Amino acid sequence: MVKALLVAAVSSGQGKTTVTAALARKLVRMGKRVRVFKCGPDFIDPMVLERASGAPVRSLDLWIVGQELCSQQLSQAAAEADVILIEGVMGLYDGTPSSADLARAFGVPVMAVIDAGAMAQTAGALVHGLRDYGPVEMAGVIANRVASEGHAKMVATSLRDIPLFATLPKQAKSLPERHLGLVLPDEVADIDQLLDDLAGQLWFDEAAWASLRDVDIAQAPAQSPAPQLAGKTIAIARDEAFMFLYPANLDMLGALGATLTFFSPLANAAVPTEADAIYLPGGYPELHAERLSQAATWRDSIRAAHAAGTPIVAECGGMMALADTLADKSGAVWNMAGLLPGAVAMQPRLAGLGSQGLPTPQGVLRGHTFHYSKLDTKVEPAAYTIKHPSAIQGEAWYRVGSLTASYFHAYFPSNPAATAALFLRSET
Known part of the structure; x- marks a missing residue:
């Protein structure tokens, strides 16, 4: 109680x-x-x-x-x-x-x-x-x-x-x-x-x-997923530009068996060499676009990881930092990492909001979207999320080589198997 x-x-x-x-x-x-x-x-x-x-x-x-x-x-x-x-x-x-x-x-x-x-x-x-x-x-x-x-x-x-x-x-x-x-x-x-x-x-x-009365919260034992990421090291961007992620996502990656390591693109840190996969969560890259544009070591390392086929999962702000350019709220345009061909620009009004689910071979991976920027790209989406509860088309989900990127923020515990698949090298 x-x-x-x-x-x-x-x-x-x-x-x-x-x-x-x-x-x-x-x-x-x-x-x-x-x-x-x-x-x-x-x-x-x-x-x-x-x-x-x-x-x-x-x-x-x-x-x-x-x-x-x-x-x-x-x-x-x-x-x-x-x-x-x-x-x-x-x-x-x-x-x-x-x-x-x-x-x-x-x-x-x-x-x-x-x-x-x-x-x-x-x-x-x-x-x-x-x-x-x-x-x-x-x-x-x-x-x-x-x-x-x-x-x-x-x-x-x-x-x-x-x-x-x-x-x-x-x-x-x-x-x-x-x-x-x-x-x-x-x-x-x-x-x-x-x-x-x-x-x-x-x-x-x-x-x-x-x-105030006491509330009886029923006991509910936690379930452990299969350790599909055992032996894998996932490098996660974490600094003032990349900090929007569900803490439960980190817990789930650990429960799947992954070792987590963190690095700062804003500090011009290279992707850790031991990384088997990379996670770029959302954040405020638009507030730090100039510093990111000058972070040559970070940019070269993420490009090298992509060229080597290292799985890269980029959500919202993480995706924005991997486009060709990012225009901040003042209209200044800054060069980004260039893994996802296209240009991102901040908008005066909200461009996306709400709960959504991404269909995957392992079932629906649930999450949400919330952003003020738009991506202009000629890359054809590999899939679209589905808005909840309307069931209409939601955010584009892009795949460029080993990169998967979207404005969609996934809640990893909603589908551990789909989460593991995002961070494993494709067999094709």
């Missing part, structure tokens, strides 16, 4: 990540062992929540991750922690499946975050609607951007039978953002002080907390 909450809201922009981070840090400071999860596909919010809680943050999604793997992760967390917090995605009922679906699947009560900055008594109508529409079990409310004690009392009265669990005042300084979401925590000089300040300003009803 463990205390568990799904922190949700009526929409994006209500302050879910800020509130979840503040609550996690406050509970840690109270001596609680806290594990935080993020509902839906996301890379940046989990980094912030990991910094706030001091523990690894994993993804929960009934489609991408699957109910069985979600259950295994929750079961492990329940054995290690006093509190489980799950930050929802978008609005409580948005998406198929939604955050509400996840809460109901595991019997986790919902803590609603509301932006009270421009409302008072209407908060009650909003929260009752969130509760009753599903319905979901509503544990309470955290009111964000509260102006005063009087404002908080008006909100609390409007909630009727739903407790006001906590409030957070308007912030003079908030977590900074850029086009793909929050700025990475390592880029914020005073991030720990900011998180401590948020925790300190979070008014917290300890009596309401004590009254």
